[in-house]
Amino acid sequence: MFQKVLIANRGEVALRILRACREMGIATVAVHSTADASAMHVRLADESVCIGPPKASESYLNPVAILAAAEITGADAIHPGYGFLSENADFAQMVEEHGFTFIGPSPEHIRLMGDKIVAKATAKELGIPTVPGSDGPVSNEAQAIELAHAIGFPVLIKAVAGGGGRGMTVVRAPEQLAESMRMARTEAQAGFGDDRVYVEKFLERPRHIEIQIVGDGKGNVVHLGERDCSLQRRHQKLVEEAPSPVIDAATRERMGSLVANALKKLGYRSLGTVEFLYEDGQFYFIEMNTRLQVEHPVTELVTGIDLVREQIAIAAGNRLSFAQKDVRFQGHAIEVRINAEDPRTLMPSPGKVTTYHAPGGPGVRMDSALYAGYTVPPFYDSLIAKLIVHDVDRAACIRRLERCLDEVVIDGIPSSVPLHQAIFATDDVRSGEFDTGWLGRFLAGWS
Ligand code: ADP
Secondary structure, X not given: OOOEEEEOOOHHHHHHHHHHHHHOOOEEEEEEEHXXXXXXXXXXXXXXXXXXXXXXXXXXXXXXXXXXXXXXXXOOEEEOOOOOOOOOHHHHHHHHHOOOEEOOOOHHHHHHHHOHHHHHHHHHHOOOOEOOEOOOOOOOHHHHHHHHHHHOOXXXXXXXXXXXOEEEEXXXXXXXXXXXXXXXHHHHHHHHOOOOEEEEXXXXXXXXXXXXXEEEOOOOEEEEEEEEEEEEEOOEEEEEEEOOOOOOHHHHHHHHHHHXXXXXXXXXXXXXXXXXXXXXXXXXXXEEEOOOOOOHHHHHHHHOOOHHHHHHHHHOOOOOOOOHHHOOOOOEEEEEEEEOEOOOXXXXXXXXXXXXXXXXXXXXXXXXXXXXXXXXXXXXXXXXXXXXXXEOOHHHHHHHHHHHHHHOEEEOOOOXXXXXXXXXXXXXXXXXXXXXXXXXXXXHHOO
16 A cells, blocks of 8 residues: 555545545645645645645646655655546656556546547447547538538537536537637637537437446446436536436446446546436436546445545555445435535635534535635635535435535635525425526526
8 A cells, every 4th residue: 555645636625535545544745836835635634745836837737846746755646636637648647657656547548538539439439329429520611510410400519628618619500600610619729729629419408427437457347326417507517416316226237337348348447437418318428537526425425435545545556345246325415516606696706714614413524625714715616615415315315405505604705505505495406307407597597
């Protein structure tokens, strides 16, 4: 096992990794920007190293600074968390070339899935159903028009290098296609440094269903069921749950084993999530994430498996500690993302948290790096806490969630707590009837 792990991240995920390390008897190194000198992950780590100024590109996204910190502190492995450098294949490769272990998949697998076109082609080859669309990048308008007519409008133009819900344009009518293509390419070049785009059928009312898998790179890949992440705004997840209200045990088993077997063929190592859109009983692959995900706790609560611990143990060369037959799903779990933002305008709202009180009691988990007196800096993602609750079934889980939302105190800055209260007061969400567009429509009418 590792002696010392460097955590190349911040916020709640840095704490999540730190906690797993502590319980495994592994020493931790926190890295931080000057803006995060008093952050909780820095306070709790065994050692810390300042790696640069507030701007992420000069700190959390700076491979050289992170490798230097690992070298100075004598860490044996680097955990990238999510976001930042977690899906940067070049970084993973640099980490290994410098003699450290990257706690994640092989650089080859990160690269394979990081290019959305290659990922989709790979999925197709492995027998996973994909969204109808172009098989490769679309470079000219004539090609796009021909394709759009073949698959039918509306279509979605997607940036090959897109991510985080950005780089997608819906086109509803043929006459808009040429102009939308030009704009999408310009935006993709500016946003991701890659102007390649591809075309996909735009599904009108899908649900977002994703399958969690874990592999040990030694031939074992197990699936841990699905998460339903259909409550999104601007293609970004806000609420996640497991199991999905629309997936039955037989479907879970069928899709889970399809995905697990596909990744077994690849010899996949570490955690991974295969994301699908689900409409009219059909699954369509959209992408694979080769990292720990924000919403991993809901899977932990329904399976009782510590995903981060498993991920670290596998990176250290261990085999999976359980087999598919050992995985049992129990009860229901929901996660709500609490952001430092105005619940109505959704504008980021950094600033000082004057009072902080986390909910507690049975089946409650609050993953957060907040404390009273902490100032949320304006430079990073606005996620400040994840409230995750578990109970015997979905109805009980919602009651528990509402109880917890009433208990949370985050004073000093606005947060998404009132939005979550409003979402869970609706009949649609209570009955589980929503698609990826539901939250956008709800927000448009919420006052
Ligand atoms: P990103 O990498 O930016 O997260 P994804 O491909 O994972 O992009 O898609 C994010 C979200 O965008 C999906 O959960 C879904 O809501 C929406 N989306 C993506 N592709 C389609 C599609 N073909 N039709 C309808 N919605 C889509």
